Amino acid sequence: MPATTTSTVAPTAAPAAPRAGTQIRLTDVVKDYGLAVPAVDGVSLTIEPGEFMTLLGPSGSGKTTTLNLIAGFETLTSGRIAFNGDDVSNLPPHKRDLGMLFQNYALFPHMTVAQNVAYPLRERKVSKAEITRRVAEVLELVQLTGRDDNVPSQLSGGQQQRVALARAIVFDPKALLLDEPLGALDRNLRGALQAEIQRIHREVGSTFVFVTHDQEEAMSLSDRIALFNSGRIEQVGSPETLYREPETLFTATFLGDSNVFELAQAPGSTVVWGDRTWAVEPRTVSDRARAAEHAALMVRPEDVRIAQRADEVPAGANAVPARVTDVHYLGSYRNVVLSYGGSDVVGQSRLDASETQLAVGQDVVAWWRVERQRVVSR
Known part of the structure; x- marks a missing residue:
């Protein structure tokens, strides 16, 4: 007598109920x-x-x-x-x-x-x-x-x-x-x-x-x-999305603080700021930056880390020399104000309050992971 085969078909899920309210x-x-x-x-x-x-x-x-x-x-x-x-x-x-x-x-x-x-x-x-x-x-x-x-x-x-x-x-x-x-x-x-x-x-x-x-x-x-x-x-x-993936410099600066580096040319596999050449990942370039005549690279303060020397920067990270111009203790973190690359470009790094204290006037190296930056139109 042939074996009986039983097939089990999973029930079709009921469609999701429409959300209340008006479009x-x-x-x-x-x-x-x-x-x-x-x-x-x-x-x-x-x-x-x-x-x-x-x-x-x-x-x-x-x-x-x-x-x-x-x-x-x-x-x-x-x-x-x-x-x-x-x-x-x-x-x-x-x-x-x-x-x-x-x-x-x-x-x-x-x-x-x-x-x-x-x-x-x-x-x-x-x-x-x-x-x-x-x-x-x-x-x-x-x-x-x-x-x-x-x-x-x-x-x-x-x-x-x-x-x-x-x-x-x-x-x-x-x-x-x-x-x-x-x-x-x-x-x-x-x-x-x-x-x-x-x-x-x-x-x-x-x-x-x-x-x-x-x-x-x-x-x-x-x-x-x-x-x-x-x-x-x-x-x-x-x-x-607006905070982590802004399309434009206006969005990047209106929602939260940003470290902004205005670029002299359109982004490719690298970008140039002053005498610095930084790596770029395609997924970190906004659609509007690809088509824009002018672009900028931005990094959120919580993504900027500080090294005492250049050899402390992890391999593959982007970095720039900086000088500490101010330090604000804000309880759970310290907000470090930086002047970048000997220029008048001012930025910030947000560090855990327990990290090593920095002195005003100290020369350091600011660095960030390539995947944590964003290239936007300006």
Whole structure:
């Protein structure tokens, strides 16, 4: 009797559930006030459902104007904005169904916490029973249960911002837009509320679009960052990508500190800076640097090491003579300020606080691993 063969087929995995929230897509968006350059100049960006996207940049870079265009507070000069594929470019703000959180809270001073939070629901003619249920739920979410009958003047700044956040999400908006909401708070309170916003984003699962000029805030909160510069997006990516793999010198210097060496020629297998020739790995050269007329080599301070003599530099590392011009003790590390190669180029090395102390005026050799550098356009 022939043997019976049994085949086991692994069950097909169920498709992943779609993320909650709304996709926001900007296509060639322009806002021109008739000045020398448009405030927003051809911005295209897709914010995925449930994503925490931060619009980051210096003052006047176009990030807040872009947020206002998404909200409908500003009208487009040209381009298109779509929510889940539906064109909303000409919809007024109240028909876009978005939550907004501002720096100044914008609470009604004569209303209680519960009344402030309930306001968007009353405007939408939600039943009293449903309002009571939703307000209780969202106050628990922002950890303000029991403060229902307080008025804003009885709350701290952080508590008032929690009330504003509760009001912005109580009606389950398509997305939440946050315009520098923590800018008026002190550093410790900002850190606590950053953690709260992150937690609420995870629990609610909605799309969050956050505007800030604070690099650390953007790095700690975001799934992705859109870095703005002069009305355009300089680079989009995860915080780690923008920090470790910047495309341009603007990105490299805006997010964190950098040691920057401007190059006289396009990068090949080596680059030349002054009388130094340094090795280059192709994967450390940004796409924009390959096509750029001018490039720079940058190294993060934590990747720059210091040797007392040239023969202490590991084989294969890039190195340059340097002089110590200052040393700052910052608790867990020392920040060493360096002058490179007898030039006026100043850089930094971030060393463990327990490492050998260096003296101001001491001549040393700065070095780094080739894979830890980045060649960017400038």
